[in-house]
Amino acid sequence: MEPTRFEFNCLGELLVLAKAEDLGGGDVTSAMLPGGARAAGRFVARQELVVCGGAFLAAIGAAYDGAIQTNVLVADGQGVEAGATLAQWSGPAGAVLSAERVALNFLQRLCGIATLTREYVEAVAATSADIYDTRKTTPGWRHLEKYAVRAGGGHNHRMGLYDAVLVKDNHLALLQPLAALADKLAEARDALGGRGFVEVEVDTLEQFDVALKLPVDVILLDNFTLDDLAEAVRRRDAAGLAGELALEASGGVDLASVGRIAATGVDRIAIGALTHSAPAADVAFDIDQP
Incomplete structure (x- = not known):
């Protein structure tokens, strides 16, 4: 490459x-x-x-x-x-x-x-999960480090704050309740001008159920247990959103756990360690x- x-x-x-x-x-x-x-x-x-x-x-x-x-x-x-x-x-x-x-x-x-x-990548090869990086990069080195992730067979998450929407816990702490974000998310999607994706972070299954009803492309499952990851996949599929809504696991991922996380059926696993701890x-x- x-x-x-x-x-x-x-x-x-x-x-x-x-x-x-x-x-x-x-x-x-x-x-x-x-x-x-x-x-x-x-x-x-x-x-x-x-x-x-x-x-x-x-x-x-x-x-x-x-x-x-x-x-x-x-x-x-x-x-x-x-x-x-x-x-x-x-x-x-x-x-x-x-x-x-x-x-x-x-x-x-x-x-x-x-x-x-x-x-x-090799640790999840028996599953359908893809490995993604994060914004946890060395200042000034982001694009080269993300190039290195691709060289290793991984995928790039958003490059910065400008090319995708990701509503995280700190945003939610300052915005309206998650259930009331539909209009704001639609506006944010329009601002992207047809590029990038819209993603929201949840840390409980209760939040996940609310997020399922929002106009997003990806739901980030932050620090979910293996059982809760599998349950989130089941609920997504039961809602008829398989192949339309991607589920991304993040938090506490290492080489010892990534295979088990991938086996739950999530689509993506985001790993900060790829760039901050290699x-x-x-x-x-x-x-x-x-």
């Missing part, structure tokens, strides 16, 4: 900051290299992982020196074993070494998210000895 043009633009904005904070006034260590020295090296997976970020390596290298050549060997979204070479760089030695750490920081973060997402993948850059 390949990033969108917008995701490449997001990389560019982050890369300006990443280069500035790391390079500062210049790489005083690489300055010791002889003038005209060249280097070649490989980005290597030190663990089994799902690749994400290889598509960005050419842009990262070019930000340091347009003479850095990139050869990507594994596409984003592909799984590899430990020891696999993901990509190669060659070019002016000083530039290659100066860019190495920033490139690895991007790769390790994005591969980590893609790898964790793939674990969740461990960095172990990726290294090794210089090829002449």
Whole structure:
């Protein structure tokens, strides 16, 4: 898979900051290299992982020196074993070494998210549930982290506050009772202009019964027990809304529980940990000895 043009633009904005904070006034260590020295090296997976970020390596290298050549060997979204070479760089030695750490920081973060997402996707593979991310992302990194979720086989929830309606508990605390929200939800849908979706959060079966009567596309079942999740699915289906109204489970989801949650019949499982708690993948850059 390949990033969108917008995701490449997001990389560019982050890369300006990443280069500035790391390079500062210049790489005083690489300055010791002889003038005209060249280097070649490989980005290597030190663990089994799902690749994400290889598509960005050419842009990262070019930000340091347009003479850095990139050869990507594994596409984003592909799984590899430990020891696999993901990509190669060659070019002016000083530039290659100066860019190495920033490139690895991007790769390790994005591969980590893609790898964790793939674990969740595989854990629910025997069911019809899809894995979704959330807005719990690193400030400034949202679009790249959500790209990594897709590379791992997950789905993107709303990108921000602008592209979907999600009425959560704090909104309900300040709005009218849930049962009286139909008109406001219809207005919010109109404001979307035909894009996005309308979703409402509930945390009890009593609230769920009210939400079933509202003009929404998704109901978020927050911290429901397994029995209550299954009951919500039964009530949705009994109302004739299967295939029309999606049910999304969230809260307290981990790799140990996600399979049982998916088995209740919910359509979607939203997991903040995909982006806020994914461990960095172990990726290294090794210089090829002449």
